[in-house]
Amino acid sequence: GAGVSQSPSNKVTEKGKDVELRCDPISGHTALYWYRQSLGQGLEFLIYFQGNSAPDKSGLPSDRFSAERTGGSVSTLTIQRTQQEDSAVYLCASSSAGRGYGYTFGSGTRLTVV
Amino acid sequence: QQQVKQSPQSLIVQKGGISIINCAYENTAFDYFPWYQQFPGKGPALLIAIRPDVSEKKEGRFTISFNKSAKQFSLHIMDSQPGDSATYFCAARTDSGTYKYIFGTGTRLKVLA
Numbered sequence: 001g002a003g004v005s006q007s008p009s010n011k012v013t014e015k016g017k018d019v020e021l022r023c024d025p026i027s028g029h030t031a032l033y034w035y036r037q038s039l040g041q042g043l044e045f046l047i048y049f050q051g052n053s054a055p056d057k058s059g060l061p062s063d064r065f066s067a068e069r070t071g072g073s074v075s076t077l078t079i080q081r082t083q084q085e086d087s088a089v090y091l092c093a094s095s096s097a098g099r100g101y102g103y104t105f106g107s108g109t110r111l112t113v114v
Numbered sequence: 115q116q117q118v119k120q121s122p123q124s125l126i127v128q129k130g131g132i133s134i135i136n137c138a139y140e141n142t143a144f145d146y147f148p149w150y151q152q153f154p155g156k157g158p159a160l161l162i163a164i165r166p167d168v169s170e171k172k173e174g175r176f177t178i179s180f181n182k183s184a185k186q187f188s189l190h191i192m193d194s195q196p197g198d199s200a201t202y203f204c205a206a207r208t209d210s211g212t213y214k215y216i217f218g219t220g221t222r223l224k225v226l227a
Contacts, residue, residue: 004157033214042120042203043158043217056214091157095213103148103215105157 002026004106006092012112013082021077021109025094032075033103034067037089046090049075082113116141118206120218127225133191135221137204140185144206148215149178149189152201161202162189194225 005024013019025032034046045059049069060066064082069075079086089110093103119138127133137147148163164171164178164187171178177190191198201222205215 031213035217042118042219043205043215045214045216048214059214093157102160105150105159107155107157 004092004094004104006090006106006109008109009107010110010112012114015084015113016081018078018080019082019111021079021090021111023075023077023092023094023106025073025075025092026096026104027073029094029096029104030072031095032069033093033095034075034077035091035093037091037108039088043091046077079111082111084113087111087113116208116216118204118216118218120204120221122221123219124222125224127194127223129194129196129225129227131194131225133189133194133198133223133225135189135202135204135223136186137188137206137218138184138186139206139216141206141208142185144208144216146207147178147180147187148205148207149176150203150205150217152203152220158203191223194223196225196227199224 007022030051032049035043037043047067048056064080067077089108091105091108093105095103121136149161150158151161152158162173162176162178164180166182169180175192180187201220203220204218207215
């Protein structure tokens with residue numbers, strides 16, 4: 001596609017429920033990143049996928065968070081047993097080269113846990 | 115050591131004025147320093163970037179000044195316009211094989227008409 005597509009754009013969920021956030025990167029981009037943006041905070045790195053390499057999961061805040069990337073394209077970020085502190089905007093970015101130049105971000109998914 | 119400290123948190127500038135946003139870092143392994151611009155409801159978009167072997171980079175009204183010895187870099191927006199009102203993030207890239215960015219906490223800029 002022309003840009004990075006994320007869905008849903010908004011998600012309201014009850015505390016304790018699981019949610020799945022989807023990212024469809026730019027076609028041909030081999031690198032895919034997930035970041036979290038909390039109100040008044042910067043962007044917090046969550047996870048990175050590059051080709052067939054093992055993902056860098058060093059930013060995932062707890063074992064309730066997981067992500068996968070199928071076929072080197074679409075990625076899904078899953079949050080299990082959501083908590084109120086998980087409320088944030090979840091941003092996906094992709095890059096054409098593994099060295100991270102020229103990230104293109106999607107518009108994000110605003111997650112609200114009530 | 116992985117932090118990027120950004121200031122100010124918010125900035126109000128008159129139309130035509132100069133907006134200046136500052137960032138500081140500690141990790142000398144950072145090797146690429148972009149600035150991102152984010153409008154409400156949108157993802158951040160790359161605005162301008164610099165490598166540490168260059169002291170200044172200019173693109174239109176936007177200039178990055180980089181001071182390697184002080185480990186500081188700044189964004190200058192000349193002739194600021196109301197359309198520049200957005201949140202600006204500085205970032206630093208880690209050359210660690212993952213090439214992920216560490217972002218500052220953002221500066222909310224408002225340019226008054």
